[in-house]
Amino acid sequence: MTIYIKRDNLREYEIPLENPTLLQALKYIKSELDRTLSYNSSCGSSVCGSCAVRVDSKERLACAHRLVGGEVIEPLRNTKVIRDLVVDSHYPLSFNQKVQTWLIPQSDKIELTQESEAATKLQSNCILCMACFSACPVYEVNHNFIAPFTFTRALRYLKDARCKDEIPILSLLQTDGIYECTLCGECSAACPQDISSKDDVVALRNLSAMSGFVDPNFLSSFGGGLEF
């Protein structure tokens, strides 16, 4: 089969393997056809998050995608391409730091309940592959927009019974965050772990409203100045 890889230009590679995963094909190219191809991979079993790329404009883990032939492979979008299929991860990952997506350990023991464990189960399956980040259309207009996976991570900790104060994380989500999201769902479609950052944004908006934060769009729809 033939596949095409977007490098400095679009290159064509002939892969004599039967029903390979994209990662197998990349390894074949590297060892047999072209040593200059750069890509990342590690665990080969869908859990380390290092091999996400775009296949025919859709984000996929190379190790988990079976090729049929004719596909165009590209690096992830919205961040700098370092070389071939390798992109910069520093910038996307910086959003976790910005939103402080972590638990503040408490000295008194708080039990995680079975219910709370179940509530954060999906969000804590995130492998930080950045597929959602690549799929999100907001970066075309706003580079400061918080990464979709950061929303998911924020929700993971906010819904955890051991989180004592939700305000710090919530307040960091108010600008360039939950209200700038268009709820287009591209991130959910891209996620190999079936996480929906879009749904998480909706949940975060609800949590924000319950904690007294005000949706700026709601304000402006009243023509800005609100007087009661």
Add this chain to the structure above:
Amino acid sequence: MQNSKIIIVGAGGAGLVAAIKAKELGASVTVLCKQRPTNSQTCMAQGGINAAINSADSVELHIQDTLKSALGKADSKMVELMCRAAPEAIEWLDKIGVPFSRDSSNTIAQRMLGGASAARACYAQDYTGLKILHTLYDQCLRVGVEFVCEQMLIDLIVEDGICRGVVTLDIRTSSLQQFHSNATILATGGYCGLYGEYSTNASNTTGDGIAVALRSGAMSDGLEFVQFHPTALKNSSVLISESARGEGGYLLDSNMKRFTDELDARDKVARAIYDKMIDGEDVYLDITHLGEDFIDKHLPQERKLSKLYENIDPVDKPMPIRPVAHYSMGGIQCDNQTQTAITALFVAGECANHKVHGANRLGGNSLLELVVFATIAAENALKAPISQITSDIDLTNNKEFIDSLFNENATINFYHERRLLNSTMYSHVGIKRSKTKLTEALKIVEQMSQRVEQMGVLDTNKTYNTELVEFLEFLNSLYLSRQIIQAALKRESSCGAHYME
């Protein structure tokens, strides 16, 4: 007084635990790693992490089980230390946010793994390693650990037997960097990746840190003890966790008959399967009788992996499996304070031999080991009375070495040699060994080493040159393979995972 500067190489569970602990004790901490922290192999652990924390279990039983499995090759004091520290380790992980699965009374749920006399493995659904690793990473960001990613350790700075920092290859630019420290902790993981496609490990788990440390004067310990996991998917070597058997899965031969105690020690189960394979039979892991609901609740990842990588839905059909290299019991030799033969160089996690697994590791004990010993490593690194060097050291030798790897006239494809190394290690230094096989393997490896001059990196581009990285990993694998074979040759009688015919 200036903060103690600690360099940690490796950002798996061990590296990140050490980083948090050292930072909390007041050190300034920099973590270096080959990729990004969350790419580390620790994310692959599914089964669980051991601690005696329920009424049917006790620390004494945990110690006994671990020692029994280690077959006299562990240090009972270290085992005792680890097992006693286990409940506290779980409590700490729980406190920082690891979402351990709960039972209906909201206490941490535990599952049975092989060789354990009680349900002892705490788990986070079947993503235990992933959730531990990511939680640790988030905590590192909280406490302000500095990460410098895409740095490959290639050398230690050792002066008069004292480690004063490390030399890395900056993968983004192929240039050399040096990092000075008061103390250094290696947490670079194991070496089972050198079995290539005959391994459950990440492809870049090539024992780099061990190779670098040994070349710099550290000692190895127990390298011949390589654990083969009984149940990897036959075609992809993707691991099906022991929890599949712990939850009631069967091993079946070609006649669909059970042939061994599924929860026996790993080495025994692996050999039982291997014998069947040598007889030309296929071996299967069958969980069909557990039912779809149970599988989706307790073993969802196993189902996903089998469907994806073997094209078999284990709800309907048994999964074809084979035993492959999984865990390095051996590693860098260290004392009970994790200090190596090089002053101010400490080790933690799978790259070290903390003398707790001996000849056969119990499932769930390695995640435990890394929490316990990374903590000890951090505490000791802070006590290291070593001052930092003030000026950069001359890296000419390292630079010449890297330059020498570029060889546009290479006539031998090292990727092909790597495959030969992988298969030789599996067939000759594998589940069943013999003096003849080991001697033959040594010869193959030595001949390969002589061919290295004809191999090399063809790609001259200095930006993110992954061929250079893979060639360095191959050289580390080759170096370590020889060490493993030599260690295996020295141990003439069978012991646990080291089985001599």
